[in-house]
Amino acid sequence: xxxxxxxxxxxxxxxxxxxxxxxxxxxxxxxxxxxxxxxxxxxxxxxxxxxxxxxxxxxxxxxxxxxxxxxxxxxxxxxxxxxxxxxxxxxxxxxxxxxxxxxxxxxxxxxxxxxxxxxxxxxxxxxxxxxxxxxxxxxxxxxxxxxxxxxxxxxxxxxxxxxxxxxxxxxxxxxxxxxxxxxxxxxxxxxxxxxxxxxxxxxxxxxxxxxxxxxxxxxxxxxxxxxxxxxxxxxxxxxxxxxxxxxxxxxxxxxxxxxxxxxxxxxxxxxxxxxxxxxxxxxxxxxxx
Numbered sequence: 330x331x332x333x334x335x336x337x338x339x340x341x342x343x344x345x346x347x348x349x350x351x352x353x354x355x356x357x358x359x360x361x362x363x364x365x366x367x368x369x370x371x372x373x374x375x376x377x378x379x380x381x382x383x384x385x386x387x388x389x390x391x392x393x394x395x396x397x398x399x400x401x402x403x404x405x406x407x408x409x410x411x412x413x414x415x416x417x418x419x420x421x422x423x424x425x426x427x428x429x430x431x432x433x434x435x436x437x438x439x440x441x442x443x444x445x446x447x448x449x450x451x452x453x454x455x456x457x458x459x460x461x462x463x464x465x466x467x468x469x470x471x472x473x474x475x476x477x478x479x480x481x482x483x484x485x486x487x488x489x490x491x492x493x494x495x496x497x498x499x500x501x502x503x504x505x506x507x508x509x510x511x512x513x514x515x516x517x518x519x520x521x522x523x524x525x526x527x528x529x530x531x532x533x534x535x536x537x538x539x540x541x542x543x544x545x546x547x548x549x550x551x552x553x554x555x556x557x558x559x560x561x562x563x564x565x566x567x568x569x570x571x572x573x574x575x576x577x578x579x580x581x582x583x584x585x586x587x588x589x590x591x592x593x594x595x596x597x598x599x600x601x602x603x604x605x606x607x608x609x610x611x612x613x614x615x616x617x618x
Contacts, residue, residue, distance in 0.1 A: 331415040331453070336377070340395040340407040342369045351412075377409040377425045378455060379434075379447055390427045405429070413453060423450070 335351025338344040343366050350370060361367055372385045382390055392398050394407040408426040415421070423446070424435040434446040441449075 331413055333374070334412045334414040334420065336370070336373055337410040337412070338373050338407075339409075340404045341373055341376070341409050342393055342395060342407075344369065344373070345395045345403060373409045374411065377411045377423055378450060379425070379443070390430050390432060393427050421449075421453075 332355040333351075333353050335349055335353055337347065337349045339347045350373075359367055359370060368386075376385055376393065382388075382393075385393065387393055387398070391402075394402045394404060396402045406426055406428045408424060410422055410424040413421045413423065422435075422437050424438065425446075426433040426435070432443070434441050434443055436446065436449055
């Protein structure tokens, strides 16, 4: 980690003109009597690092210009430049200027936006929102008096973990959704298992019904074959009886024909006898007369 090498102020608060404070060391103690400018030096550091006006013991930005609080500003602008030295010796200058009621930010004398300015400071571990770069008088007691929840919030700001709150909430929401999806999938799986079991039971019932139906068809077929067999037996018996009847009928028919022939012969003989008898009667009548 680097360190603040020096501060350069120009018409800032009690510092008239351009003043260079430093070279500072990684550990520097500033001492002096009341009114010597120690607090204004702290204000200069706070100002150049992006602190709000309300924390700089003035009502408006313009009051930061030397002489402005008594109505005699020496200039229309004031500025503070902080030169930060990194471990490899590289120096980065951060400059903040006050012009009227507005601020201008520069990095290495190049104008940048406040967001870019704060982001570059954050890369160096300086978080303006968490105020992790200066400890003002009374801050320790104030922190000690905070509730556990408030201290937790302060530590989250200092550690910058609060910056991950949105991502945490997003991931937490995704986790909760994943848990809900898992629970839903589990319940769905249970439902599917129950449906599968019910379907298997229905399938078994259907298969049992199909088997019984097939058995019934087989029994019906066997019954019909049994009836057909006995019908054929009956038919065969009737056929044999019919043959016997036909034979008997034929025999009777032949006998009848024979009888009819005999009757016919008898009729012929009877006719002959009748004619002879008529002839004899004729002869008798003739003989009598």
